[in-house]
Amino acid sequence: MGIKNRAAAMQSAYSALKALGRDPTSLQFDRIVSPTEALLGNKPIMLFGTNNYLGLTFDEACVEATVAAAREHGVGTTGSRIANGTYELHRALEQEIAQFYDKRATILYSTGFLANLGVISGLADKGDHLLIDADSHASIYDACKMSDGETIRFRHNNPDDLAKRLARFEGTPGDKIIVVEGIYSMLGDSAPLAEIAAVKREAGPNVYLLVDEAHSLGVMGETGRGKCQEAGVEDDCDYIVGTFSKSVGTTGGFCVSNVEEFEALRAYSRPYMFTASMTPPTVATARAAFQRMAEAPELRERLWQNCHRLYAGMAKMGYRLGPEVSPVVAPQLPDPQTAVTLWNMLIDAGLYTNIAIPPATPNALSLLRVSVSAGHDDGQVSAALEIFAEAGKELGLLKPGNIAA
């Protein structure tokens, strides 16, 4: 305990990693040129670590709508919707998202993190139970801490383990809320939602399912609604949480639901009530981006082409990856030092990725997170593969025989 002690512990944990090159916690882009390119100093770098799955951050329609909203409605709301009022724009976006999902209602939050925090903590009351996937995002863990309910973890992506844990609550009063993610952000694996929905249905009427589609919105499903749509179990997904900070290209979050009492959350979900609402420009970006998603399904197709190419290419070289092709391609490395060393080498060669090391990763894995975008062209994917091949060879991670292009 103690501010100084905690800071010193962090410093000693990270100083060895910083000594390997750049500081992984404070890399600065000096200019963002496009959804897939930036400058580090004067040096161009390809962005493969953005979560910008559809490449919409520079989309002309999104940019124009955002600028126009700032001129027309101002740059901020300077308060929360409960205390300081709702804008017509907020309602419009909520209605459009409800229509997009064909659900009764949407509640906007100012970020995706706050959406999980506000919804999960608000749903589970004293005597209720949250059953969360062990690999859940930090926002889900923090939401559970904030909630008055009790939290139990089940083994990652394991419906049988969930069923076993639910069975231990048989005869216990209170609601049970299962929390899973569409795509898990570290390894890029997706939830077996059909099986999880079946477990939920069998467990009885006071069992609810919440799915966080942060990384799967705009990415999976026939119209881009996410993993629930792809798995054909949208009716079983009582609460769908999402973020605007990935495929949608801005910031903000939401939850959409058919549950009759859902909108009561507006009156007691503190991360909804006590923070400034989404700004007019961010609302406008989100509205334009949902429209672009509907108009341009080819963006999703393009994304998946790139995912398949990058995943297959890296697998063939001999990188150990997550279990399925996904917009997150995550080579597993022997230890944090190797991950940071490889990350530095890739940047030197003009390729930006993300570092993911324990305790932020499941099973103490050391990873690089490579995120794919519809905005990547064939040349960029080829160049990224070449850089990975060279660096992997130089670090002795890959056997030379595997690196045939």
Add this chain to the structure above:
Amino acid sequence: MAELDDIDTRVLDLLKSKIGREREIAMDSNVVEDTGLDSVSVMDFVMELEDEFDISVPLDEIAEVRTVSDLAGVVRRLTAAGASV
């Protein structure tokens, strides 16, 4: 008392098999500092305990645990609560 000792022993043995032989641990060992486990691995170990004793251990209970003895205490209480239902 015999039953209580049994829970202590089973928790300790399970934890020993989880962390391997390089580290000596006892009931007063700290479940993080003395085991080499990180906070996620401790939560994973608690899932093993839940299955071993057929109980549900809420996360907020784990947050209070410092020693192996504390952990066995949580298991003992939840096992007793389950038996009395």
